[in-house]
Amino acid sequence: GQQLNQSPQSMFIQEGEDVSMNCTSSSIFNTWLWYKQDPGEGPVLLIALYKAGELTSNGRLTAQFGITRKDSFLNISASIPSDVGIYFCAGTKNTGNQFYFGTGTSLTVIP
Amino acid sequence: DAGVIQSPRHEVTEMGQEVTLRCKPISGHDYLFWYRQTMMRGLELLIYFNNNVPIDDSGMPEDRFSAKMPNASFSTLKIQPSEPRDSAVYFCASSLRLGQGTTGAFFGQGTRLTVV
Numbered sequence: 348g349q350q351l352n353q354s355p356q357s358m359f360i361q362e363g364e365d366v367s368m369n370c371t372s373s374s375i376f377n378t379w380l381w382y383k384q385d386p387g388e389g390p391v392l393l394i395a396l397y398k399a400g401e402l403t404s405n406g407r408l409t410a411q412f413g414i415t416r417k418d419s420f421l422n423i424s425a426s427i428p429s430d431v432g433i434y435f436c437a438g439t440k441n442t443g444n445q446f447y448f449g450t451g452t453s454l455t456v457i458p
Numbered sequence: 459d460a461g462v463i464q465s466p467r468h469e470v471t472e473m474g475q476e477v478t479l480r481c482k483p484i485s486g487h488d489y490l491f492w493y494r495q496t497m498m499r500g501l502e503l504l505i506y507f508n509n510n511v512p513i514d515d516s517g518m519p520e521d522r523f524s525a526k527m528p529n530a531s532f533s534t535l536k537i538q539p540s541e542p543r544d545s546a547v548y549f550c551a552s553s554l555r556l557g558q559g560t561t562g563a564f565f566g567q568g569t570r571l572t573v574v
Contacts, residue, residue: 377557378557378559378560387567388567388568389462389565389566389567389568390549390565391565395561395562397559435501437562439556439558441557441558444513444514444556445491445503445506445556446491446503446553446560446562448500448501448503
């Protein structure tokens with residue numbers, strides 16, 4: 348299936364720093380989702396976005412549905428050690444036949 | 459609800475053996491997905507069901523893989539015969555609906571399969 352491109356592939360940051368990552372596609376999506384996967388666990392949904400331009404927050408996390416509907420962004424403010432993990436974007440299209448997942452961004456927070 | 463439940467959490471088997479992975483979706487969810495995760499290929503959709511009916515199995519690697527959903531609360535993914543390249547983490551996920559307004563897929567904890 349189609350893969351969404353995420354960048355960066357990995358990040359190493361100091362505790363307290365802000366984090367930005369993005370997800371791009373060549374196709375238009377009507378829903379964008381952001382997941383976090385802790386080691387040894389399944390991905391857990393963080394934020395869901397439904398409209399172009401929508402900005403949604405969940406605690407220190409903020410995600411945006413890109414205006415072109417071909418991209419989405421996730422920001423984490425004031426990172427803490429428990430933010431460590433792999434962040435995946437996912438989306439659905441109008442045909443609604445499956446969830447397309449990104450390649451993932453691995454985040455390491457250095458205390 | 460306890461969430462999506464998968465068993466076993468870990469499976470080590472010898473090449474050529476049959477392996478069966480099990481999944482209980484969240485009650486009321488109409489969609490069930492099987493994914494495979496590896497470092498090289500990331501998260502790959504293998505097959506998904508809607509109301510117990512297989513909708514898209516184009517991601518199933520080959521005939522050695524089969525999946526069933528005999529009822530709304532149970533699904534299996536079977537590999538027979540297993541090969542070392544099947545080693546991966548297999549996730550089951552369920553969703554209330556797809557498309558516009560979806561609340562996303564909810565994942566189980568996965569089954570880590572090692573074929574030696």
